[in-house]
Amino acid sequence: xxxLRLFYLLVYCVIFVGSASYGFAQSDGxxxxxxxxxxQTYKEDTLIGAEAIAEKMRSNGFLNLNFTKGAFSTGIxxxxxxxxxxxxxxxxxxxxxxxxxxxxxxxxxxEDYEVTVGNTYEQFGNGLIYRTYAERGLGLDNSLDGAKIxxxxxxxxxxxxxIGRQRTFFNLGAGIVRGGDIDLGLNDFLENFGQxxxxxxxxxxxxxxxxxKFQKDSDPVLKLPENVLGYATRxxxxxxxxxxxxxxxxxxxxxxxxxxxxxxxGKALLLSGSYSTRGLGIxxxxxxxxxxxxxSDRSAILTNLPINYLPAxxxxxxxxxxxxxxxxxxxxxxxGIQGDLFYTFEKxxxxxxxxxxxxxxxxxxxxxxxxxxxDEFTYNSEFLKFGKRKYFEDMGIEIxxxxxxxxxxxxxxxxxxxxxxxxxxxxxxLIKASIIVAEIAYTFAPKQTIRMExxxxxxxxxxxxxxxxxxxxxxxxxxxxxxxxYALLEYTLAPSWFISAFNEWNYGNxxxxxxxxxxxxxxxxxxxxxxxxHDALRVQLGFGRIRGGVLCVGGVCRVVPASxxxxxxxxxxx
Amino acid sequence: xxxILSLLFISLAIVSFTPxxxxxxxxxxxxxxxxxxxxxxxxxxxxxxGKPIVVSFWATWCKPCIxxxxxxxxLYEDWKKETGVKIIIVSTDDAxxxxxxxxxxxxxxxxxxxxxxxxxxxxxxxxxxxVPHSFLIDKDGKVIAQHNSYAPGDEEKLYEEIKKxxxxxxx
Numbered sequence: 001x002x003x004l005r006l007f008y009l010l011v012y013c014v015i016f017v018g019s020a021s022y023g024f025a026q027s028d029g030x031x032x033x034x035x036x037x038x039x040q041t042y043k044e045d046t047l048i049g050a051e052a053i054a055e056k057m058r059s060n061g062f063l064n065l066n067f068t069k070g071a072f073s074t075g076i077x078x079x080x081x082x083x084x085x086x087x088x089x090x091x092x093x094x095x096x097x098x099x100x101x102x103x104x105x106x107x108x109x110x111e112d113y114e115v116t117v118g119n120t121y122e123q124f125g126n127g128l129i130y131r132t133y134a135e136r137g138l139g140l141d142n143s144l145d146g147a148k149i150x151x152x153x154x155x156x157x158x159x160x161x162x163i164g165r166q167r168t169f170f171n172l173g174a175g176i177v178r179g180g181d182i183d184l185g186l187n188d189f190l191e192n193f194g195q196x197x198x199x200x201x202x203x204x205x206x207x208x209x210x211x212x213k214f215q216k217d218s219d220p221v222l223k224l225p226e227n228v229l230g231y232a233t234r235x236x237x238x239x240x241x242x243x244x245x246x247x248x249x250x251x252x253x254x255x256x257x258x259x260x261x262x263x264x265x266g267k268a269l270l271l272s273g274s275y276s277t278r279g280l281g282i283x284x285x286x287x288x289x290x291x292x293x294x295x296s297d298r299s300a301i302l303t304n305l306p307i308n309y310l311p312a313x314x315x316x317x318x319x320x321x322x323x324x325x326x327x328x329x330x331x332x333x334x335x336g337i338q339g340d341l342f343y344t345f346e347k348x349x350x351x352x353x354x355x356x357x358x359x360x361x362x363x364x365x366x367x368x369x370x371x372x373x374x375d376e377f378t379y380n381s382e383f384l385k386f387g388k389r390k391y392f393e394d395m396g397i398e399i400x401x402x403x404x405x406x407x408x409x410x411x412x413x414x415x416x417x418x419x420x421x422x423x424x425x426x427x428x429x430l431i432k433a434s435i436i437v438a439e440i441a442y443t444f445a446p447k448q449t450i451r452m453e454x455x456x457x458x459x460x461x462x463x464x465x466x467x468x469x470x471x472x473x474x475x476x477x478x479x480x481x482x483x484x485x486y487a488l489l490e491y492t493l494a495p496s497w498f499i500s501a502f503n504e505w506n507y508g509n510x511x512x513x514x515x516x517x518x519x520x521x522x523x524x525x526x527x528x529x530x531x532x533x534h535d536a537l538r539v540q541l542g543f544g545r546i547r548g549g550v551l552c553v554g555g556v557c558r559v560v561p562a563s564x565x566x567x568x569x570x571x572x573x574x
Numbered sequence: 575x576x577x578i579l580s581l582l583f584i585s586l587a588i589v590s591f592t593p594x595x596x597x598x599x600x601x602x603x604x605x606x607x608x609x610x611x612x613x614x615x616x617x618x619x620x621x622x623x624g625k626p627i628v629v630s631f632w633a634t635w636c637k638p639c640i641x642x643x644x645x646x647x648x649l650y651e652d653w654k655k656e657t658g659v660k661i662i663i664v665s666t667d668d669a670x671x672x673x674x675x676x677x678x679x680x681x682x683x684x685x686x687x688x689x690x691x692x693x694x695x696x697x698x699x700x701x702x703x704x705v706p707h708s709f710l711i712d713k714d715g716k717v718i719a720q721h722n723s724y725a726p727g728d729e730e731k732l733y734e735e736i737k738k739x740x741x742x743x744x745x
Contacts, residue, residue, distance in 0.1 A: 126669045185613055188613065205613075283673050283677045360681075494730075
């Protein structure tokens with residue numbers, strides 16, 4: 001195994017040395033790639049719950065190398081976890097740290113077809129039954145190691161077939177995944193038979209996919225399905241300023257650790273419609289899922305070996321305090337709606353001013369599905385009905401205004417309902433929070449800008465029972481953090497320097513030093529960053545106390561424990 | 575299986591060294607992205623009649639990206655007139671936020687060419703690590719400048735580079 005890896009490396013080195021040109025975006029003969037190295041020191045800080053780390057310092061890193069020549073391309077990724085940064089899955093670093101080639105592929109692609117062997121990433125439709133992808137910031141990678149063929153036999157028609165095993169840390173998962181997808185763009189397709197059969201203002205696409213996984217049943221008691229089939233059909237159309245997108249997915253019974261060994265079938269429905277014209281955009285979507293956790297190993301949990309992707313139907317905020325209570329999809333059953341509105345008041349109008357004003361509205365609400373247990377392994381559920389239990393609700397308004405070329409402001413007000421018992425861990429009750437955000441950017445000299453952010457969260461913690469009845473929380477309810485305040489000051493000198501300092505202050509914590517034997521938990525989390533950017537090179541030095549919380553990138557979240565220390569991050573592409 | 579794979583790798587590697595006649599030279603590596611109508615478009619077809627192209631990777635949830643693109647949108651009309659530059663913006667939004675891209679872009683009154691790279695194929699081909707990441711590409715596909723972040727004022731440096739590029743090609 002080790003020998004083979006070395007051998008691959010050698011082959012790649014030969015290829016890379018053999019190619020000369022550099023710095024080309026295009027497809028003709030060149031090496032390109034990127035890398036990132038993160039390192040952090042850890043200091044024990046019992047007050048914030050930062051544990052002592054035996055290694056004192058840890059580091060993650062990766063390097064991608066790609067070589068392209070004409071229709072041929074190949075690449076590798078080297079990854080290291082020495083050991084994994086605190087908060088990444090412990091299996092990445094293992095007992096003593098891990099390094100190795102975790103990704104390699106070779107591809108030949110023409111206009112009509114594309115063949116890839118090695119690791120591949122792909123998404124069928126909206127990803128309801130198949131999505132392999134990597135999110136480096138979360139340490140997540142479920143790439144399929146095997147073969148993939150993409151065919152475009154006629155214009156408008158694309159067929160994909162793939163087979164392989166999924167990556168799990170530095171190994172491959174236990175199951176074999178097979179899948180196929182067909183995508184038909186009717187407008188392009190009909191052009192094969194003549195011009196203008198469909199008007200260009202009307203676009204129609206349809207698609208269908210199947211995915212099947214095989215895993216041996218070695219359970220001594222239960223009879224488990226070894227082959228599990230899932231399929232999905234989809235349609236999207238747009239007519240003038242309107243567009244509509246829907247997908248329905250179904251999955252046969254697949255008792256697993258993640259779905260509590262239920263023999264129920266799974267299903268998911270996604271509906272999304274939007275209207276947009278210059279200055280105004282509206283999007284409304286609805287999603288219902290029941291027992292759609294789909295993995296290539298039935299014992300896998302958390303972020304390990306997912307075959308499909310079920311995005312959270314809630315706005316993805318990046319404001320610091322709004323990352324305290326982020327919603328994560330409940331794969332075993334939920335129903336939700338979401339609406340967004342974007343509107344820009346035109347320049348020169350009363351509300352638009354000289355440079356325009358933008359307003360963003362957002363609403364989302366997610367409930368559980370009502371279910372009744374039939375026996376130990378099956379249940380009935382009401383798939384398209386909002387159940388009694390509310391999991392999450394969020395509404396927000398943001399107004400951003402450019403007053404002059406030098407002065408910009410952004411203000412926001414959000415309200416959230418977060419059922420922590422369901423979304424994270426039982427025993428924490430529910431949180432109702434109101435958040436105010438204000439941001440000011442002032443360019444006081446050419447290329448020099450000062451940015452200030454102030455945020456405040458007032459939060460109330462309540463207890464909630466299985467029927468959805470709320471009651472005042474016991475004051476000693478764990479994690480009764482109450483109110484938060486946040487302030488940030490950032491100085492930028494374009495194009496290279498960013499210097500920022502910020503503080504999070506949990507001033508409303510119930511534990512103020514007088515309650516029981518708990519210390520004063522009204523803690524400050526001050527920290528700072530210095531960033532230097534040169535072209536694609538980025539060097540970031542950080543230090544301070546970082547509160548524990550959930551870090552979300554895209555639709556996936558990872559729990560990041562509190563830490564205290566220095567961090568260094570270097571990344572670039574070439 | 576491993577042996578077969580490695581054989582395949584080597585044979586492909588050898589194939590890559592045999593001289594081939596490129597009939598069409600594309601500026602960008604090939605990857606499938608979608609336009610706002612939902613049509614599949616291959617990035618190898620991106621071009622701007624020999625004039626420079628700016629490609630900016632962004633996401634609807636990325637604040638500095640939006641700041642950068644809002645600034646560029648205000649300057650785009652003038653830049654186009656003076657240099658003929660084309661700005662292509664590529665959204666890295668996944669299934670969670672991808673349905674918002676078209677309403678967002680329209681709501682912002684942006685005038686760029688907009689594409690969605692939901693599967694990340696183009697992002698990987700261009701070695702983009704995080705957003706915002708912008709490239710200035712010349713007519714031969716050479717990366718003249720790239721930048722991974724946005725600070726107010728970056729656009730001035732970018733425009734200087736664009737002007738340099740068009741001054742050279744005018745000669």
